[in-house]
Amino acid sequence: MADRNAANLMGRGESLLFLTDDQLRRGIEAMFFAYRGFTADPDRILQEYGYGRAHHRAIHFINRSPGTTVNNLLSILGVTKQSLNRVLRTLVEDGLVDSRVGTRDKRERHLYLTEKGAGLERALSEAQRNRMRDAFRAAGPEAVAGFRAVLEQMMDPDMKRHYLDGGDSSR
Amino acid sequence: MADRNAANLMGRGESLLFLTDDQLRRGIEAMFFAYRGFTADPDRILQEYGYGRAHHRAIHFINRSPGTTVNNLLSILGVTKQSLNRVLRTLVEDGLVDSRVGTRDKRERHLYLTEKGAGLERALSEAQRNRMRDAFRAAGPEAVAGFRAVLEQMMDPDMKRHYLDGGDSSR
């Protein structure tokens, strides 16, 4: 709202913001500290189960897209299949995830949360949603819109696909 | 700006936002994907030097607060001294960080970037600032304010101190 001087040279309503290195540094540190807060509550829960963030990520995206394949999960998570496989194996062994051989293509494994897995998912996402909700409410609706707008710009373009996707990029 | 119906029951201008689980899920995934983008460019640079994110974090905060102590860094980074020490030791050995015994309190070590260390810091923070600046400009000034407001709410309260601090919580 402040310096909008040299604006509107760029088609859309974007102002040519004068951003000092210090303002940008604040943004960088905000991301760092906020991400820590963002993961703190689930981390505590996971610790009780002997799991880590990798397990949380797998559980989250399986819940979002039931029946998704390992390969699809790989493209979302951006890790190697060997790394994901280890996490997935423990989740299957512990009875949180069900891995079903594909009917059309028997090379594929389709992933589903079991009742037990869905239970942990609820505990994790509830904790994370509570913090997110509190932050959104305290900051107000316009802030939420801005938050989402900036984060979306910060993503790698290929990832926006997974983000915008309502879910189910499987099958 | 949308549903502001039941608002203003809460003293300040906060509306009692109706946030669906799906809206919150979007926020959660936005954090996940954006954080990946946020760290992607520095990660590439660090890889060339054989360093990781832990080194980046140390370098960042030493640069922000030259002369800071190990203990202060510990409270900012929230890791164990053993973990930080390993990183710090390699940085000192490689001549990126200078560790000087305190004059007032000789138990303390005050940390400074060397010329070489400052060089890497510039490369890392320039890459990260560029992405942050592009995102800020594309999203616009109001979005930036909202971004910061939400992130600040998401932090653990103890961490806000380090965030708001203009720097130099040393000595």
Add this chain to the structure above:
DNA sequence: TTGGAAAGTCAACAAGGCTGACATAAACTG
């Protein structure tokens, strides 16, 4: 039908978290 690509698994290694124990020096306290 055969050769390559794709999906998944196994083995081994590295980074960077962690805990616990212990050493040293300096500072503080009664």
Add this chain to the structure above:
DNA sequence: CAGTTTATGTCAGCCTTGTTGACTTTCCAA
């Protein structure tokens, strides 16, 4: 001054989660 606390560093060992390389099974297309 003796004893305790504080700041830092180090060693050993463990865990999670990333990596690469080699291998199997399955599918598909030439």
